């Protein structure tokens with residue numbers, strides 16, 4: 725090891741002593757990321773709109789991680805000031821914030837001629853505006869506190885490839901990747917890393933594209949890795965980007981898709 729280089733932390737302790745806020749952590753990929761963060765030693769806030777679902781997730785995660793490691797905070801990211809409130813509530817509960825993940829997102833598949841104005845606004849508002857103001861709230865906290873931080877956004881392979889029925893969703897996710905790069909450049913001088921996860925087909929309970937009969941098998945067959953993604957795949961990638969192992973990684977888009985984007 726060259727002089728001046730610190731050892732990379734061991735995987736089990738990658739996030740020891742860190743506090744993570746997973747916005748959209750009460751369902752699907754967000755739960756996978758929250759679980760992986762707990763496994764890597766972080767304290768975790770799962771934030772989402774639905775209180776009953778949030779309480780159930782906190783109970784499940786507490787059963788695995790033990791008491792005091794995870795809590796839930798209700799938030800609707802469409803309410804812009806609520807993004808600041810959830811950061812403040814996280815700091816009030818765990819004493820700090822080190823990691824933000826903006827997972828909340830929505831996909832309303834529809835071809836051009838079918839898309840309604842409501843479909844358009846719902847996807848742009850949650851995926852783009854929600855991500856923007858979530859990141860802004862965390863960045864303001866990190867900057868005011870003079871502390872380094874890790875921010876992870878979530879886009880989609882649909883933001884890179886032209887899948888029929890995904891025009892608005894894909895545009896919102898392409899925009900998330902673009903925002904991520906701009907934020908990364910603005911915040912890197914302050915020791916704040918902003919990076920993006922780019923999921924492919926991830927098997928979640930609400931992924932209706934995969935949950936239709938035969939769809940999961942079809943999707944797996946069309947994926948170079950010959951399987952769909954799992955929550956642990958997303959969790960492991962998020963742990964890396966949230967950890968000190970990624971201190972020199974700014975504005976990256978980490979594609980977790982079994983090779984779909986690479987061959988497209």
Ligand SMILES: NC(=O)c1ccc[n+]([C@@H]2O[C@H](COP(=O)([O-])OP(=O)(O)OC[C@H]3O[C@@H](n4cnc5c(N)ncnc54)[C@H](O)[C@@H]3O)[C@@H](O)[C@H]2O)c1
Pocket residue numbers: 747748749750751752753754771772773774799800801802827828829830831850878879880881922923924925926927928930931
């Ligand atoms: N599942 C996939 O295959 C896949 C593929 C590519 C990208 N993605 C992206 O990954 C992210 C998670 O996907 P998922 O499949 O787990 O979705 P999901 O629908 O299962 O979960 C979405 C989460 O966002 C939260 N949420 C929704 N609206 C909210 C609001 N207004 N305020 C706060 N929270 C809100 C929900 O409570 C939920 O916890 C999304 O951004 C999605 O676009 C998913």
